[in-house]
Amino acid sequence: MSEATHEVHRHPAPTGFIRKYIFSIDHKVIGIQYIMLALAAVIVGMLMSLLMRINLSWPGTKISILGTLFPGGAPGGLMNPEFYLSLVTMHGTIMVFFVLTTAPQGGFGNYFLPIQIGAEDMAFPVLNMLSFWVTFVGFIVILSAIFLSGSDATVGPIGGWTGYAPLSALGAIAGPGQGMGMNLWIISIAIFCVGSLLGALNFITTLLNMRTRGMSLMRMPLTCWAWFTTAVLALLSFPVLLGGGILLLLDRTAGTSFFIPGGLYVSGVLSGSNPNFPLHTGGSPILWQHLFWFFGHPEVYIAILPGMGATSHILATFARKPVFGYRAMVFAIFAIGLLGFFVWGHHMFISGMSPYSAIAFSVLTLSIGVPSAVKTFNWIGTLWGARIRFTTPMLFAIGFVSLFVAGGITGLILGQSSLDLAMHDTYIVPAHFHLVMGVASIFGMFAATYFWFPKMFGRFMNERLGQIHFWITFVGVYSIFVPMHVMGLVGMPRRYSSFAEYEFLKELHPLVVFVSVAAIITITTQLLFYFNVFWSMFKGKKAGENPWEATTLEWNTTSPPPHDNFAGVLPTVYRGPYEFAVPGAPKDFLMQADSTAEVTSGNGHNGHKH
Amino acid sequence: MGRVLAVIIWLLTLLSVAIFFNKKWWLPPAISDHAPALDRQFMLTIIIVGIAFAAAQIGLGWMVWKYRDSGRADDRGLYTHGSNRLEVIWTVITAVVFISLGVMGQRVWASLRLNDAPAGSYSVEVVAQQFQWNFHYPGKDNVFGRTDPSLIDDSAVNFIGLDESDPNAKDDASVTSLVIPVNRPIELKLRSKDVIHSFWVPPLRFKQDLVPGMEIKVHFTVNKVGKYELACAELCGQNHFKMKSYMLVLPEDQLTALSALPQEQFQAKLQELLNNTPLAPSY
Numbered sequence: 054m055s056e057a058t059h060e061v062h063r064h065p066a067p068t069g070f071i072r073k074y075i076f077s078i079d080h081k082v083i084g085i086q087y088i089m090l091a092l093a094a095v096i097v098g099m100l101m102s103l104l105m106r107i108n109l110s111w112p113g114t115k116i117s118i119l120g121t122l123f124p125g126g127a128p129g130g131l132m133n134p135e136f137y138l139s140l141v142t143m144h145g146t147i148m149v150f151f152v153l154t155t156a157p158q159g160g161f162g163n164y165f166l167p168i169q170i171g172a173e174d175m176a177f178p179v180l181n182m183l184s185f186w187v188t189f190v191g192f193i194v195i196l197s198a199i200f201l202s203g204s205d206a207t208v209g210p211i212g213g214w215t216g217y218a219p220l221s222a223l224g225a226i227a228g229p230g231q232g233m234g235m236n237l238w239i240i241s242i243a244i245f246c247v248g249s250l251l252g253a254l255n256f257i258t259t260l261l262n263m264r265t266r267g268m269s270l271m272r273m274p275l276t277c278w279a280w281f282t283t284a285v286l287a288l289l290s291f292p293v294l295l296g297g298g299i300l301l302l303l304d305r306t307a308g309t310s311f312f313i314p315g316g317l318y319v320s321g322v323l324s325g326s327n328p329n330f331p332l333h334t335g336g337s338p339i340l341w342q343h344l345f346w347f348f349g350h351p352e353v354y355i356a357i358l359p360g361m362g363a364t365s366h367i368l369a370t371f372a373r374k375p376v377f378g379y380r381a382m383v384f385a386i387f388a389i390g391l392l393g394f395f396v397w398g399h400h401m402f403i404s405g406m407s408p409y410s411a412i413a414f415s416v417l418t419l420s421i422g423v424p425s426a427v428k429t430f431n432w433i434g435t436l437w438g439a440r441i442r443f444t445t446p447m448l449f450a451i452g453f454v455s456l457f458v459a460g461g462i463t464g465l466i467l468g469q470s471s472l473d474l475a476m477h478d479t480y481i482v483p484a485h486f487h488l489v490m491g492v493a494s495i496f497g498m499f500a501a502t503y504f505w506f507p508k509m510f511g512r513f514m515n516e517r518l519g520q521i522h523f524w525i526t527f528v529g530v531y532s533i534f535v536p537m538h539v540m541g542l543v544g545m546p547r548r549y550s551s552f553a554e555y556e557f558l559k560e561l562h563p564l565v566v567f568v569s570v571a572a573i574i575t576i577t578t579q580l581l582f583y584f585n586v587f588w589s590m591f592k593g594k595k596a597g598e599n600p601w602e603a604t605t606l607e608w609n610t611t612s613p614p615p616h617d618n619f620a621g622v623l624p625t626v627y628r629g630p631y632e633f634a635v636p637g638a639p640k641d642f643l644m645q646a647d648s649t650a651e652v653t654s655g656n657g658h659n660g661h662k663h
Numbered sequence: 664m665g666r667v668l669a670v671i672i673w674l675l676t677l678l679s680v681a682i683f684f685n686k687k688w689w690l691p692p693a694i695s696d697h698a699p700a701l702d703r704q705f706m707l708t709i710i711i712v713g714i715a716f717a718a719a720q721i722g723l724g725w726m727v728w729k730y731r732d733s734g735r736a737d738d739r740g741l742y743t744h745g746s747n748r749l750e751v752i753w754t755v756i757t758a759v760v761f762i763s764l765g766v767m768g769q770r771v772w773a774s775l776r777l778n779d780a781p782a783g784s785y786s787v788e789v790v791a792q793q794f795q796w797n798f799h800y801p802g803k804d805n806v807f808g809r810t811d812p813s814l815i816d817d818s819a820v821n822f823i824g825l826d827e828s829d830p831n832a833k834d835d836a837s838v839t840s841l842v843i844p845v846n847r848p849i850e851l852k853l854r855s856k857d858v859i860h861s862f863w864v865p866p867l868r869f870k871q872d873l874v875p876g877m878e879i880k881v882h883f884t885v886n887k888v889g890k891y892e893l894a895c896a897e898l899c900g901q902n903h904f905k906m907k908s909y910m911l912v913l914p915e916d917q918l919t920a921l922s923a924l925p926q927e928q929f930q931a932k933l934q935e936l937l938n939n940t941p942l943a944p945s946y
Contacts, residue, residue, distance in 0.1 A: 135901045213898050219875060220858040220900060227858060228793065228900040314876025316812040318824070319857040320793070323813055338859060338874050373732065378745035381754075403861065405874045408776035412769050419765030426757040429719055431745065436726035438741030440733065443664040451727060455672055458719045459679065462712050465761065469768025471701055472708065474775075475690065475868045478861060478896040520664075528671065535679045539688040543945070544865030546896045549904040555892050557691065557865060557945035564688065634740040641739050 066616035076186070078178035079616060083185050084164030085509065088502075090189060091156035092583070094147050097196070099576050101144040108132050110569035112551055123199075126208035135229040137550035139209025142230075143199050146214045146238065149352065150245050151192050153494050157359030158287070159185065159252055161501045162280040164509065166256060168607040169274050171265025171624050171646075173617045176258040180251050187248035191241045198237035210238035213548060215349065218312035218341035222304040226319050226330045239302045246295035249287050256284035265606075267626030271383070272645065274605045274630040275376060278383050279362025282390040283355050289394070290351040297344030310336035342404055346397035354393045356490045357457075358386060360497020361428060364453045367500050368435050369631040370603045371447035373641055376631045377434030381427055388424035396421055402473045411470045418468035425461055429454065440634075440641075444601070445519030449500035452527045453493055459531070460488025463538065478548075481541025484534050492530045499523075502586070507600045511612040512593030518585045522578060529575030536564045602642050605630050609646045669728035676720040680713055691866040691945045694891070694912070696884040698868040701771045708764060775869075780850035780882035785843060788852045790823045791860035791873045793899055794906040797822045800836045800922045800929070808832020812856065820926075823856075836926040838933055840908050844915035845888045853879045861897035864910050866943065872897055888912045889943035909937055 067073050077083060107114050119127035126136030167175055175181045199209035211230025212221040216238065225232040260281045264273070300311040308331045315334030317324045325332030369376045376382060398406065398414030432454045441447065463485045466472055476482065499522075506514045540561050545552065552558040552565070599608040606626070610619050624646035632643040682688075693702060730740075780786075788799035788807055801807045808831040815824040823837050843849050853862060855873040863870045871881050895906035911933070913921070921932055 134904060138898070138901065138903070211898075211900065217859055217898065220898070223858070230901070317857055317875055318792070318812045318815050321817060323815070326813075336876070338876065372730070372740060374740035375742065375744050377743065378750055381745065381750045402772075403871050405872050405877050405879045408772065411772065411776070415769060415772075416762060416765040419761045419768070420758065422761045423754060423758045426715075426761075427750070427754055430749075430753045433719070433722050433726055434745065434749070436723070436730060438743070439726065439730040440738060440740045441665060441727065441730050442732045443668070448664075448668065451668065451723065454723055455675075455720060458716060458723075462716050462719075465712050465764060466705070466708050469704070469708065469765060469772075470776075471768050471771035472705055474772070474870055475701065475705075475865070477870050478863075524671075528675065531675045531679065535682060539682055542683075542690050543688050544691065544863070544894075546863065546894055548898045551904050554905045554907050555894060556942050557892055560945070561688065634742045636739075636742055641736075 076182055078174075078182045080163050080167050080175045080178065080181055081509075081614065083181050084160050084162075086185050087155045087159035087163060087188070088161070090185075090192060091152045091160055092586070094151035094155070094192060098144050098148040098152060099579065101140045101147070102572065103576055104132065105137060105140050105144065106569035106572045108137050108550065109552070110566045112553070123208045134550040135211060136208055138211040138548065139199060139230050139234065141548055142210050142212055142214065142216075142238065143195070146195060146242070148491065149214055149356070150242065151188075151195070153356035153490065154245075154249065154352070155188060156498050157356065157363075157494060157501075158256075158280060158283050159188065161363065161498070161505065162256060162283070162359060163252075165505065165607055166277055166280050167259060167263070168610065168614060168618050169277055169605050170260060170263060170268050171606050171619070171626065172259060172263035173619070173623070175255050176263055177255050181255050184248050184251035184255065187244060187251065191244035191248060194237055194244060195241035198234045198241065201233055201237065208234065210234040212238070215345055216301070218301060218304070218338050219314070219317065219336075222301055222312045222336075222341070223317075223319055223330075224305050226322060228320065236302065236305060239298050239305075243295055243298045243302070246291040246298070249291050250295075253284040253287040253291070256280055257288065260284075265623045265626060271380070272626055272629050274362075275365040275379070275382055275386075276359070276362035278386050279358040282386050283358045286351040286355050286358075286390055286393065290348040290355075293344055294348035297341060297348070300344075301341065304336070308333075310334055312336045312338055312341045314338065339401070339404055339406055342401050343397070346400045347394075349400065350397040351390075351393045353486070353490045354389055357494045357497070358389070360453060360494040361386070361457075363497045363501040363504070364432065364450045365435070366605070367446050367450040367504050368432055368454075369633065370504075370601055371442045371444055371450070372435055372439035373442065373633045374435060374439045374631075375629070375633055376431070377437070378431040379629065379631070382431055385424035385427045385431075389421060392417060392421040392424070399468050399473075402470045403477050415468055415470040419465060422461070422465060422468075425457075429458055444503070445514070445516055445523060446500045446504035448520065448523040449496050449503065452523065453496040453500060455527075456488055456493040456496055456530065459535070460485060460490075460493055464489070475544075476541060478546055479541035480537045480545045480547060483547055484537035484541060487537075488530070488534045492534065499526075499582070504601070505607070506586075506589065506593075507596030508607055508612045508614070510590050510593070511596055512589055513596050513600065514585050514589040514593060518581050522581045522585070525578040526575055529571055529578065532571035533568050533575060536568050540564060599644075602640070604632055604642050604644050606645055609644060665727045665731045669724035672720055672724040672727070676717055676724075680717060683709065683713070690868075692943075693868055694866045694885050694887040694889070694943075695868055696886055697771050697775055700774075701868045704768055704771060708768070711760065711764060775881070775883065780880065781848045784848040784850040784882055786850045786852065787841065787843065788823070788854065789841070789862060789873065790837075790854050790856060791862075791895070792822065792856040793858065794895070794902040795822070796839060796841070796893065796906070796908040797837050798839070798841045799823050799825070800838070801831075802834030802836060803923055804831060804834055806831040808835040815856070836922065836924070836929045838926070838930045840911060840933055840937060841893060842911040842913060842918060842921065842933055842936075843885060844918045845912050846884065846886055847915060848882055848884045850880060850882045853881065858899050859897045860895045860899050860906065863894045863896035864891050866891055866945070867910075870896055885912050887943070888914060890937060890940040891943055911937060911940065
């Protein structure tokens with residue numbers, strides 16, 4: 054083994070509780086902190102969706118606890134329209150930022166990227182700690198947004214997660230939900246941007262500089278490629294949102310007019326005629342949309358790329374086969390990341406922007422389907438000729454592929470400018486993006502949790518509970534989101550707190566109720582997952598170093614890994630990441646760091662049979 | 664377990680395709696000249712989407728059904744790292760199909776949005792506000808009177824800020840429902856007084872945001888008389904869900920008589936017509 058390893062310092066773990074668990078600079082602890090943050094945030098986000106479904110399906114339902122918590126939003130427990138809209142806003146913001154951006158990247162990326170490339174920690178451990186704590190502060194601020202009743206005695210911001218100006222820019226004059234809650238919404242997002250930037254810098258530097266001996270780029274697990282590309286997207290897109298957010302806050306508080314045009318007449322008051330509504334002139338509402346979506350579209354890929362990486366990783370492990378088309382998978386991740394920066398205008402076909410640019414955005418949008426399809430083909434190719442072990446993580450990874458196809462493919466409809474004339478802002482849009490960026494990403498994270506839990510805590514999660522969790526959730530999410538597509542065909546608009554005003558929406562009522570029932574069942578089922586996570590930490594079946602017979606470096610160290618990951622001895626890498634079923638090898642898997650096997654030719658990336 | 668998973672994937676696929684293609688919930692009957700082309704493009708797209716969706720799910724299910732681990736140590740998976748030929752084939756095929764679809768998907772858009780309204784179009788100014796629609800008619804002179812936000816006076820029912828001193832404004836009217844002639848190109852000049860709203864009439868297959876600070880001109884032709892619900896499709900605040908109006912499509916001679924009336928009578932008569940006209944069936 055002397056050639057196979059190189060000695061470095063041992064770094065003992067800090068001993069004080071605070072340095073060890075709270076303000077830790079250990080990427081593993083920080084990763085778990087991010088995951089815990091996401092687990093907390095997703096409960097809040099799910100409860101909000103539950104309340105929204107109850108309001109849509111059974112209007113008039115009184116929930117007394119709501120009346121106590123939000124006297125302004127649900128007097129006597131009865132939700133009013135503005136409270137519904139602030140739930141829409143909070144649900145979207147919490148889910149997109151504090152769940153879909155934290156768990157996949159800050160959580161699992163933080164924990165496993167350094168270990169998978171054979172590093173002792175992140176490049177900038179203190180920055181890493183700051184990144185988490187800044188994000189945590191952002192979460193506290195967004196939560197306070199819905200609890201802080203402003204002078205307008207309302208609850209929470211109203212603007213959807215996109216916060217379109219000038220509604221979001223005008224302040225309390227524009228109605229309920231535009232007071233202090235909206236300021237806090239913007240501040241929270243700005244804080245989040247800073248946290249994500251710190252994280253992104255760290256990921257990129259670590260991956261480029263700290264790979265262990267033999268870990269060439271094309272020997273990295275696909276998870277690392279996904280986290281790396283995600284970090285690049287975050288580095289380039291979050292500053293734009295941060296800038297936009299600062300301008301929006303200035304419009305609201307400093308009397309500037311970046312997004313507010315002249316001559317507005319709001320709530321019976323002309324701009325400039327009254328101290329409550331200062332003079333604004335020359336701003337552009339569409340500018341906010343450009344800034345927001347320049348960030349917002351890459352954000353979709355920030356949410357799903359890590360799930361794609363985890364899925365590739367887990368599919369290969371339990372298929373007992375190399376990833377099909379590793380090199381094509383890497384190029385597809387790049388292509389998605391790159392094209393992701395040129396398609397933001399497909400959110401804005403009918404916004405009033407130039408109809409010529411709509412054509413360019415539309416065709417580019419359809420072409421982003423190509424690398425997405427390539428990934429799907431390669432996932433199915435990975436399963437071809439496999440020897441599949443149906444563990445819970447594998448079920449969720451297969452579920453990811455199914456849901457990614459189901460959710461992604463309607464992008465071919467929504468991406469066409471002509472069809473968007475009918476589809477825009479109807480229920481087919483939330484149906485599409487919930488399936489693909491919401492549920493598929495979360496399935497990637499479920500797969501990751503069940504897969505890496507034994508490494509993180511030295512114990513398995515309960516397999517039986519995990520399987521029940523999978524079956525109900527898989528059928529449940531299809532039942533929730535597929536019917537929403539046809540609601541969109543009929544023309545049901547998004548962000549309506551009630552459908553009672555429109556005759557043409559009445560025929561959809563049975564579907565609305567069906568979706569709500571499916572949502573209640575699916576959300577309740579998630580309790581099994583929470584129970585499983587916390588129960589298994591202490592009572593789960595003990596797991597060894599490499600319980601899944603996997604190949605990558607995280608399985609070359611103890612479970613859980615020591616403070617410096619490899620106990621002072623960094624591994625050397627001899628081959629590609631997914632060398633399963635190598636002919637002539639003693640076992641059906643060859644670990645990356647295994648120097649003893651006679652077969653070292655399997656690079657795992659040559660794109661043809663050996 | 665693989666077989667159970669395969670069957671469930673296939674069942675979900677079948678049900679998903681079925682809920683679309685039984686057409687119980689579908690696009691409402693179309694009423695505009697551009698709608699048939701849009702609907703054809705939609706059908707083409709959804710058939711391609713349906714086939715690709717079903718093929719991928721059937722393939723995924725088939726792999727899951729077929730390739731189980733036997734648990735025997737000597738029984739290994741296929742050792743392959745992929746196939747460059749397959750990568751090229753499926754990349755090229757999907758690129759051709761998706762990008763062609765994308766290019767075809769510009770036709771209706773281009774016909775509606777890359778050119779001005781045809782000469783002789785019937786013009787209406789649409790002025791949206793939190794949570795009301797206003798429709799400004801130019802009257803007999805066919806010239807819109809000047810408007811100015813500083814002249815808006817809600818108590819005097821001057822929601823759009825019409826300048827009464829402008830001679831062109833003398834015969835103008837502003838009403839709260841849209842009434843347009845059948846079979847004649849319509850030009851809407853869309854504006855907003857406060858925040859972004861969106862003009863949405865589902866059977867029209869047409870939607871456009873109304874953005875404060877901009878006047879956005881759009882055009883289309885309606886070919887069926889009737890009364891249709893008009894909704895706001897962009898979140899505009901608390902009562903977004905009830906920012907509702909109607910679009911009434913009339914034979915042109917009937918409309919000419921109506922729009923020649925002074926504002927109050929125009930509004931009253933329009934309301935009477937709306938009350939007496941049943942809503943066009945939405946499916």
